[in-house]
Amino acid sequence: MNVLSASHINKYFFEPEKFQVLQDVNFEVKKGEFLSIIGKSGCGKSTLLYILSTMDTDYEGLLEVNGQRLTGLPQDTLAAFRNEHLGFVFQFHFLLPEFTVLQNVMLPALKLGKYSNKEIEERAYEKLRLVNMTEHARKQSSKLSGGQQQRVAIARALINDPAIIMGDEPTGNLDKANSGLVFDIFRQISHENGQTIITVTHDPDFANGSDRIIEMSDGRIVRH
Numbered sequence: 001m002n003v004l005s006a007s008h009i010n011k012y013f014f015e016p017e018k019f020q021v022l023q024d025v026n027f028e029v030k031k032g033e034f035l036s037i038i039g040k041s042g043c044g045k046s047t048l049l050y051i052l053s054t055m056d057t058d059y060e061g062l063l064e065v066n067g068q069r070l071t072g073l074p075q076d077t078l079a080a081f082r083n084e085h086l087g088f089v090f091q092f093h094f095l096l097p098e099f100t101v102l103q104n105v106m107l108p109a110l111k112l113g114k115y116s117n118k119e120i121e122e123r124a125y126e127k128l129r130l131v132n133m134t135e136h137a138r139k140q141s142s143k144l145s146g147g148q149q150q151r152v153a154i155a156r157a158l159i160n161d162p163a164i165i166m167g168d169e170p171t172g173n174l175d176k177a178n179s180g181l182v183f184d185i186f187r188q189i190s191h192e193n194g195q196t197i198i199t200v201t202h203d204p205d206f207a208n209g210s211d212r213i214i215e216m217s218d219g220r221i222v223r224h
């Protein structure tokens, strides 16, 4: 079953001059697949991920996620869709430094408004267990190491049980050992929970360990 389908995606930038950054990009991603998108700097990976994540709506083509056509939907509908169905892990964790680990992880679920506070706390602990961070739950997030903060960011991305977790260089700021931990968590999420992972990465170990690689060059897919 396809969880994401991108058809004939074209994208242009107009500054400083008109430039086609994505050229007829087509691919599908199956439920539970762990996919890495690779390619030289500037080939359009982040631009593509930004479109797949529904944050950029200024493109040609068609994007479907979870069987729903997302192209053309209004921004507030897309924002609600993202919070419920997509999880994000970036190179920099973007945790709220003054908040505790637990509060950071709970936030997207509080925003969703689907569960009671008690249920949300239980879910947050369940996700923190998955990333082996329960013992740090009551600590202020700024007091953690970079690798620990990234694991908390993954727990936060998982709190609403998203169908797809999107990563933009999730190991880009980590050493080898912490990169390995993040990779293992992603693999577990996809292989055991059936959640789909789509990551842009420059990390060869991470890409080679994933189920499938899409390679881009000059705005096109050249291998998939």
Ligand SMILES: Nc1ncnc2c1ncn2[C@@H]1O[C@H](COP(=O)(O)OP(=O)(O)OP(=O)(O)O)[C@@H](O)[C@H]1O
Residues within 6 Å of the ligand: 013, 014, 015, 016, 021, 039, 040, 041, 042, 043, 044, 045, 046, 047, 048
């Ligand atoms: N807002 C923008 N306006 C104009 N050009 C842009 C804009 N954002 C990105 N670009 C250009 O589009 C191209 C693709 O950028 P993108 O960030 O998608 O590449 P990338 O493959 O993710 O690179 P990296 O691996 O370095 O992150 C680059 O030539 C970049 O300079």
